[in-house]
Amino acid sequence: MNEVKTDIYKNVSILIPAFNPDEKLVILVNNLIKAGFENITIVDDGSSKECRTIFSQIKLKKQCHVLVHAVNMGKGIALKTGFNYFLNNCREYVGIVTADADGQHNVCDIIKVSQRLIENPRKLILGSRNFSQSNIPFRSSFGNILTRKMFGFLTGLKISDTQTGLRAISYDFAYKLMSVHGDRFEYETNMLLECKNQDIEIDEVYIETIYIEDNKSSHFNPLVDSIKIYGVFLKFMSSSFLSFILDILIFSMCTKLFYKLTPEYFIILSTIVARVISSLFNYNANKNAVFKHKANDKLVILRYYVLCSVLMLVSGLSVSATWFVFRGSQVFIKIIIDGVLSIMSFKVQKEWVFKKMYYSESL
Numbered sequence: 575m576n577e578v579k580t581d582i583y584k585n586v587s588i589l590i591p592a593f594n595p596d597e598k599l600v601i602l603v604n605n606l607i608k609a610g611f612e613n614i615t616i617v618d619d620g621s622s623k624e625c626r627t628i629f630s631q632i633k634l635k636k637q638c639h640v641l642v643h644a645v646n647m648g649k650g651i652a653l654k655t656g657f658n659y660f661l662n663n664c665r666e667y668v669g670i671v672t673a674d675a676d677g678q679h680n681v682c683d684i685i686k687v688s689q690r691l692i693e694n695p696r697k698l699i700l701g702s703r704n705f706s707q708s709n710i711p712f713r714s715s716f717g718n719i720l721t722r723k724m725f726g727f728l729t730g731l732k733i734s735d736t737q738t739g740l741r742a743i744s745y746d747f748a749y750k751l752m753s754v755h756g757d758r759f760e761y762e763t764n765m766l767l768e769c770k771n772q773d774i775e776i777d778e779v780y781i782e783t784i785y786i787e788d789n790k791s792s793h794f795n796p797l798v799d800s801i802k803i804y805g806v807f808l809k810f811m812s813s814s815f816l817s818f819i820l821d822i823l824i825f826s827m828c829t830k831l832f833y834k835l836t837p838e839y840f841i842i843l844s845t846i847v848a849r850v851i852s853s854l855f856n857y858n859a860n861k862n863a864v865f866k867h868k869a870n871d872k873l874v875i876l877r878y879y880v881l882c883s884v885l886m887l888v889s890g891l892s893v894s895a896t897w898f899v900f901r902g903s904q905v906f907i908k909i910i911i912d913g914v915l916s917i918m919s920f921k922v923q924k925e926w927v928f929k930k931m932y933y934s935e936s937l
Contacts (some may be wrong), residue, residue: 586688586742587613587660587670591652592629595619600631605681606638611665611688614638615656616675620646620918650761657748668695668749674739683740683781690779691742698747698769701740701781718821725763731770734778736763747774774781813859814916821852826905841897841904845890853882860923877927885915 588611592599599616606614618629620643633636641655653672661671669691673679683701690699721736737759743751750772756764769776828844836843857878892911897904 583610583685584612585666585668586611586691587615587664587667588684589615589653589656589660589773589865590675590898591617591619591649591656591672592621592675593619593646593649593652594625595628595675596625597628599628599675602673602677602679602681603632603635603638604677606684607635609685613713616640617635617652617656618642619649619652620644635646648757648759648761651765653761654752657722657752661745661749661752665745668692668745669742671742672739679740680782683779686779686781687740687742687892693745695779697744697775697777698765699742699743700735700738700776700778702733702735702738702778703783717824721763725740729767729770731776733766733776735893736766738781740781741765747772760916761923768789784885796881803863813856817852817856817859818912818916820855821848822905822908824851825908829904841894842890845886845893845908849889850881853879857882870912874927875883878923881919881927883924885919889915905928 585594590599590602593667603614603616605840609756614635614637616629616632616638618625618640620854621629629640629642633640639659641659642654643655656672657670660667671684671688671691673684679701687699687701691697722733725736739762741762751765751768754761754764754768756762766776768774800920828847829840832840832843857875859880862876889908893904893908896907896911900907
C-alpha cells in the first residue's frame with residue numbers, strides 16, 4: 575500500500591456492514607488503521623457464533639466500534655444502524671465511507687473515495703468497478719449489468735456501477751438516508767434514487783475490480799434481490815397488465831357495437847370508453863399498491879388524468895391511423911401501441927404524477 579498522510583482522514587469515518595465475515599475483515603481493518611483512519615464502525619448483522627473471534631479481535635482496537643444485531647436484518651438495516659451511530663457521535667466529521675467486509679475493496683480505493691468526498695462534500699461518491707473484464711463472476715456481472723441498464727432506463731441516471739458498496743456520503747446526506755426505505759440490497763438502489771430527489775450530484779471514482787473465490791462470500795441473490803430492487807416497476811407492470819386486459823376486453827366489445835353506429839369514429843369512441851373504465855382501476859392500484867401515495871391529493875388526480883387523457887388520445891389516433899393504413903386486427907394493433915405507451919407511462923407517473931411520495935416510500 576502506498577504511503578499516505580495520516581492526518582487528512584481524521585474527519586472521515588468508515589462503516590463496514592458484516593454478515594458472517596472471515597479473516598479478510600480483520601486484514602481490512604488493520605490496513606485502514608495503518609492508513610490513518612481513526613473512526614471505524616463495524617456492524618455485526620446477526621453473524622453466526624463461529625464469527626465471534628473475528629469481532630473480538632476488532633473490538634480490541636481503539637479505532638473501532640462494533641455494533642451488533644441479534645439476528646440478521648439485511649444490509650440496508652445494517653447501514654442505517656451505522657449511519658445512526660455516526661450521526662450521534664461524529665458531528666464534526668465531513669462524512670462516512672461504506673465498504674464491504676469481504677475483501678472486495680482495498681484500502682487504496684477507500685482512500686480514493688475518501689479524498690474525493692473531502693474535495694466534494696456535497697456529492698455522493700461511488701467507487702465504481704469495470705464489469706467488462708473477463709474474470710468477473712457471472713452472477714456479479716448479471717446482477718450489475720441488469721441493474722445498471724434498468725436503473726438508467728427508469729431514472730435517467732447514467733451510473734456505471736449501481737450496486738457498489740464503496741460509497742462516500744456526507745454527514746447531511748447520511749441524515750437524510752435514515753428515512754429511506756429498504757432492508758437489504760435494494761436500500762443501496764434507493765440511496766441513488768434519493769440523490770435525484772434531493773438534487774445531489776453523483777460522482778464516480780473508478781476502482782480495482784476484486785473477486786475472491788468467484789465472489790462466493792457475496793450474499794447478493796441475483797433473482798431475489800433484483801426483484802426487490804425493481805419491486806415498484808414490477809408492481810407497476812402487474813397493475814398495467816391487469817388494466818390492459820380490462821381495457822382490451824372493453825375495447826373489443828365496444829368496437830363491435832360502435833362500428834355499426836359510426837364506422838368513421840368507432841375506434842376513437844371505443845378507446846375512450848375502455849380507457850375511462852380501466853383508468854379508474856389503474857389509478858387506485860397505482861396510488862395504493864405501487865407508489866403508495868397515501869394522501870388524497872387533488873393535484874395528483876389531476877396529473878394522473880391529464881396523463882391518461884394524453885395517452886388515450888395518442889393511443890386512439892395511433893391505432894386508428896395504423897388500422898386505416900394497414901387494416902388487420904384493431905385489437906392486435908392496440909396491444910403493440912399500448913405496450914409501448916405503458917413503459918412511457920411508468921416514467922411519467924414516477925417522475926411527475928406520484929413524485930412526492932415515490933421517493934419517500936421507495937421500492
